[in-house]
Amino acid sequence: MRIRLVTTYLLLLLLVLAALEVPLALAIAGRDTQQLVADRLADATRFAALAEPALRARETTELEAELTRYDEVYGVTAVVVNQDAFRVVASRQEVDLTDRAVQRQARRALEGREASDDGTVWPWRLEPFVVAIPVGRGGEVVGAVVTISPTGRRVAGVRAAWSILAGGGLVVLFAGIVAAWSLARWTLRPVAELDAAAHELAAGDYAARVPAADGPPELRRLGAAFNEMAATVADSLERQRAFVSHASHQLRNPLTALRLRVEDLGVDLTDPQAVEGHRLALEEAERFGDVLDSLLALARAERGRYELADIDAGEVAWTRVVAWQPVAAKKDITLRYVRPPRPLRARAVTTALDQALDALIDNAVKFSTCGSTVTVRPVAADDDGAGGVAVHVVDTGPGLTEQQRELATERFWRAPGTQNVDGSGLGLPIVAVLVEASSGRLDLLPNDPSGLHARLWFPAP
Incomplete structure (x- = not known):
């Protein structure tokens, strides 16, 4: 029963921890994702402002230098594409514009929309984060700026936050196990003592009692009631056995005297019928004595000592x-x-x-x-x-x-x-x-x- 009670406590604790930590873990991942999106959109917007006159004038040297410095400082790849989604200038040479995520975000930007990765920075994420901004003015789109951000650092941060949450949950769970075990032991100790006393009482130990000063109030009252019941039963049985024993002893003396007198009466009997009656009286006295002896033996056997x-x-x-x-x-x-x-x-x-x-x-x-x-x-x-x-x-x-x-x-x-x-x-x-x-x-x-x-x-x- 103690295991079941502790298991119930722990299940409730696990549900509470899940209700608190799962939303918090999701909120942490969502917060880091939103922060990453906001940073990349701001950077891409600045590059779009620089790229619009450069694309119109077809002078991209300064823009390429700016993208390169940005990549060197932040490790984020930046690419400017034209209306046909072909590369115009990039922060590094080895840029894969055939990647599906890059193509999808570039198409959205060329349609005149801000585009960002639809995913979330989960602790297990491996692919980079892609953000694209349209380049143009007055509703005319002449190209797009695409940033490709590695997510390793962000993933590590989310993973560290989740590890702290998991560690805190384990600490709380361990403390809950200790508390639940102690509480279950305190609650069920009177029940175990009551069970042991009931078995001792059933086995014939009528002196068995339970401590009634420990445990919840309801179990203390139950223990007190059990002690009163056991005392009443023991007293009743002891009175019954004492009565049988005393009655047998008290009847034994007059029966012995009666038998002796009946034997003395048989000395001078001459009538055959009187002799037969005398014999039957002696037999009944013997039988009465056997019953009393059996009652005494039963009373002694039932005393339980x-x-x-x-x-x-x-x-x-x-x-x-x-x-x-x-x-x-x-x-x-x-x-x-x-x-x-x-x-x-x-x-x-x-x-x-x-x-x-x-x-x-x-x-x-x-x-x-x-x-x-x-x-x-x-x-x-x-x-x-x-x-x-x-x-x-x-x-x-x-x-x-x-x-x-x-x-x-x-x-x-x-x-x-x-x-x-x-x-x-x-x-x-x-x-x-x-x-x-x-x-x-x-x-x-x-x-x-x-x-x-x-x-x-x-x-x-």
């Missing part, structure tokens, strides 16, 4: 597979681990991969039927062009539809057919928060022919 570390993804995955083997064997589910050929280093939140694999393996084992297979396979993501490290958890269970996979990371969401299966609906949301905090990615994909393919990706150290 993480410690990143370099981990061996393959080793972490192996330890989680070993830990879940007894649970999988109890349900007659095969839990497989595909060991990578080399250590796979990844950068992640300290416990992100552990907790993510616990949640994914738990779901895979929980929702798969007997005889199913769950495979955990860490790979170098260079194999699929993404870079970093990917950990795949693939099961052959019932899987999820495309719409269900989009909803799976929402809090408390449960698949329609799993409402009677133990769970809080917070496992995948916690995984998503931890993976995102690690600058990673969670992808839920279908497995062929059935099941779910969960892919965790973490960046390399």
Whole structure:
């Protein structure tokens, strides 16, 4: 944006310079041309006054001497022609009267008109400047005086003037570039700071603020409004997380006491229905405790204060597979681990991969039927062009539809057919928060022919 703004400033400056310097350059060339015409017409008029009696008396010696002295002093060739445009006398011998410009101006003069070159003394002009005056009296034209002026000196003067204009324009343009860059930087610095703060806020850093004392007044007001908004959002989220955390803690104590009392009640139960009711009450208390534990874990994960570390993804995955083997064997589910050929280093939140694999393996084992297979396979993501490290958890269970996979990371969401299966609906949301905090990615994909393919990706150290 800064480049576009500076470019706009410079285009406007170039238009202003062109509007000022182009007419001035044309005026300089026109002024020098008019001065040259006026000088040559005056000289030619004087020679015409001398040539009229000389031509009538056919005595041109004195006239030739005058033209020669004039040529020696000013370097301008002067020629007197008769009515037939033939040379009568000239300031030098080598005069080309066949030149088209000379012939054209001589014919005009012999027609009784003052004639001068129609062109302008531009810096690139090479041809001489021709002026002709009729010689005669009382309307009778007996000849013409033609002056042929070299334009080198005049061209050099115009070129020097144009060079000064161009140099001045370049100086102004350079100063304009410096001023435009400084102005654009001053104007856009608050925008850049606002953009950086917005990205930090979106990444979870709710302490991000922008300096509101620099830049134009409108941007200062925008920065102040952004800071107020960020403070309001941060305060609201912190209050929400604090409420969840405090509520979970406060509910944990009475729930523990209630569970102990229910356990004590089961000591003397003899009625089979009472025993079954006692068992169901304990299960509901356990489920309630799992929900509270998940809420506490989610509140801690969303606080945004993480410690990143370099981990061996393959080793972490192996330890989680070993830990879940007894649970999988109890349900007659095969839990497989595909060991990578080399250590796979990844950068992640300290416990992100552990907790993510616990949640994914738990779901895979929980929702798969007997005889199913769950495979955990860490790979170098260079194999699929993404870079970093990917950990795949693939099961052959019932899987999820495309719409269900989009909803799976929402809090408390449960698949329609799993409402009677133990769970809080917070496992995948916690995984998503931890993976995102690690600058990673969670992808839920279908497995062929059935099941779910969960892919965790973490960046390399």
